[in-house]
Amino acid sequence: MAKRFFRSRENESGSKPDHLALAALQRMAVPTFVLDADGRVVLWNQACEKLTGIAAGDVVGTTEHWKGFYKEERPCLADLAFGRNPELVANLYAAQSRQMSGPDLRAENWCDLPTGGRHYLLIEACPIMDESGAIVAVVETLQDGTEQENKRLEQDEARQAQTAIVTEIGEALRGLADGDLAAELTTPFPSQYEPLRENFNYAVSHLRQTISSVIENTTQIDESCTDLLSASANLSERTGQQAANLQQTVASLTQIGEGLQATSEGAAKANHAIDETMAQARNSAEIVQDTIAAMKAIDDFSSQINQVVAVIEELAFQTNLLALNAGVEAARAGDAGRGFAVVAQEVRELAQRSAKESNGIKTLLETSKSQVRKGVELVDRTGESLQAIVEKAGVVDQIVASLASATVEHSRTVTDIQTSAKDLDQLTMQNAQMAEEGKDANQKLVDQARRLAAMLHRFEVETVSGSTATGVARAA
Template identity: 45%
Template sequence: MTRSRSLTLEDQRAFGLKVLNGLICLFIPLVGLAAFLNKGPWLGLSLAVAGLAGASLLVSRAGGAAARLTVGVALMGAVSLLVAAFAGAPWQVDMHMAYFAALATLIVFCDWRAIVAGAGTVAVHHLVLSFVLPAAVFPGGGDIGRVLVHAVILVIEAAVLVWAALRILQMFATSTAAVAEAQAARQAAEGATHAVEESRAAEAIAAQERLDLQQSVDQERKAVVEGLATGLDKLAHGVLTYRISQAFTPQYEALRRDFNSAAERLQDALGVISQAATNMSGGAGEISQAADNLSRRTEQQAAGLEETAAALDEVTATVRKSAEGAKEAAEVVARSRLDAQKAGQVVGDAVQAMSEIEKSSEQITQIIGVIDEIAFQTNLLALNAGVEAARAGDAGRGFAVVASEVRALAQRSADAAKEIKGLISASSQQVAQGVGLVGQTGEALQRIVAQVAEIDGLVREIAAGAQEQATGLHEVNTAVNDMDRVTQQNAAMVEETTAASHALASEARLLADSVARFDIGTVGSKATPGRRAA
């Protein structure tokens, strides 16, 4: 099977060297003909192009990046010589288009360095010859503006070509990797095909061996299946005393021993279960009878606790009322104590008022004494005035009458003062007696206040004791109610236990009936621990 060879980057570059070297060789007659037609130095220009072509061909033999750079410089030099061949002709400016065309052909190398070398060669050529030999570049002499325009265009083209070269390199790298992967996959596929062919041959041999082995295995398996089927059929019918006595092949002998061992263990286990079921049935009956008795006693206890709780509720209510009455009595006694204290304060104020009245009576007595002395002096003065009026004779009669009236007024004032003094004395005695009585009243009220305070303390203690009794009875009542609730719950649980014990007895009987359907032979000594445990 023929396979086409993929084009690699090196193949592309080798092809580019051949094409561009041929293009440089083509410039030899082209430059000579152009120079000859324009009456220029056609031989010298042709030899210069031939020298560039020879150098390019010589370096291209070694290949590599140096060859590509040399070809790029030689190609741009050949174009420059072509432009020089048209020196002075109108077509000289048009020949500058060959620079851009030649620079574009360097993309065949897919190497940005060759493109940069070619663009650099053109730039150096234009910059140098525009000042040294301008006629070899532009007709009519050098023009810096034209040089700059050509340089800008050249730079733009070189940048685009460099970008294109880099993209082509990337595509070549991707393509090379894909080709490598495809070749590796093809080699792997060829190896897999060869392995499949070998495996098919080995499989055909192994198939025959498997067929022979399968026949012998089928015979052994048939004997094993028949023996196990018989044993399982016996187990299905409840015959646990059956054992497989026919020996199997070595690879199935462990299966026969396991079956016989399992049947023996199952027989022993069912024997123990049968004995345990019998013992369980008897124990369940006893538990059921005990649960019935416990249920009846729990119901009686619950009824007694319920009556006790009701009686405690009544006692608690009575004690609570007594505590409330004692509390109200304590409040009444407290108010009475306050009233007695206020009355004591009033009596004290009355005693103080009596003392003030007594002091005022003493002051009035002193004032009356002063009035009495004034009346005495007035009487004495009136007497002296009467004596003087008598001495005066008729001239003093009027004055004697006035003196007589003044003496009579003074006598009346003295008499009134004596009467007032007597009244004040009597009032002072009565006030003193009142002060004594009010003092005795105050002392009696103080004793009453002290006694009321003692009564208040006693009543408070009674109220506190009654409150504590009410609280204690409430707690006792709560505890009894909790006991009643718990007892009711216990009664319900006892009923559930009774029902569960009856159900357990029924299940034990069903278990014994179920075990009785199996043929387990005579229950040996292995059932004895079960009976002792029961």
């Protein structure tokens, strides 16, 4: 058929048939078939037989070339290249057709080949014209672009999947930017992108946990700062009271110091007075000793007088006895002795009076001696008392001296305490100022913590189920 076609072309043109062109088309590796002006197949090369599985003898000379590519009869691109139905090009090859240079057409299309399976063919239809410009034949070549098209479709699907993934992740990221930490990617991604979804959910879960912990800690910080502010206020108030109390203490210590100074001076005066008292007591003790000696001398003299009185009594007794004897003798003498008897009587009476007076003197001496003994005892006791007074005065003198020394030492100690109290008062005033500054700082901290809490509360940390997420396993 092809030979007859080319032979007719030879007769019309007056040239020899191009057997080389025929052989080239027949053996060309690109599947090729040729239609004549009537739409009949005049050439179906070996590559076309291999592609479609239809032998050339079954299709050459017929218009059933469509069976090699479609299940139902429809025009091929070579049929449309004759230009009889140009609208069919757009209808049958809407998205895959394009005009080449001149009348040539190029299209891409999925075809159901008899060999089985769908193939994506790259089709070119090139009209052959005579000298008058009339189309006398069309050569259609086909290339199997199934693998490339499948790759392109896979790439398109991948791009679409990527676009969908980017869109979904973008929406989730916008949700995160708006503070919605409950946004998770729930729709599974393609297997190659599933780790991305899991890692995103893992990151969001941990971010949600972190923000939840921060919110909780911020609440605790706010409470702690509030307590700290209250404690700082109380500390400031107590420090102020302590400063006032210390000022009063300093004033009291000043008064105590002045009192101790006066006490020290009084103790010194008392010590001097006690020294004078001890001197006077020692003099009194010496006088008492002299008095005791004098009283003893009086007692001795009374004893001597008593002895003299005893002699006088003895003399009065002897005189009375002699007067009695003289009276007896005068009585014997009668009238001659009457005058002597009177004298003897007078002497006797005088002796009796002397004896009586001697007894009185003796009684007085005994009384005087008794009183002297009592006086001696009293003077002895007075001496002992004075000695005890001297000893006690010595003890008191030591105590007063110790008291004076201790008072001086206490005065120095109080002065040191007063100085320390003044320093402590200054430190307390500084502490009060620092406590007030700490109170202001704590107030600022409370305000900042509350602002932070307000900022954190813009985040939605609840999951779709309403509970705080506990995290998911990180994708490998």
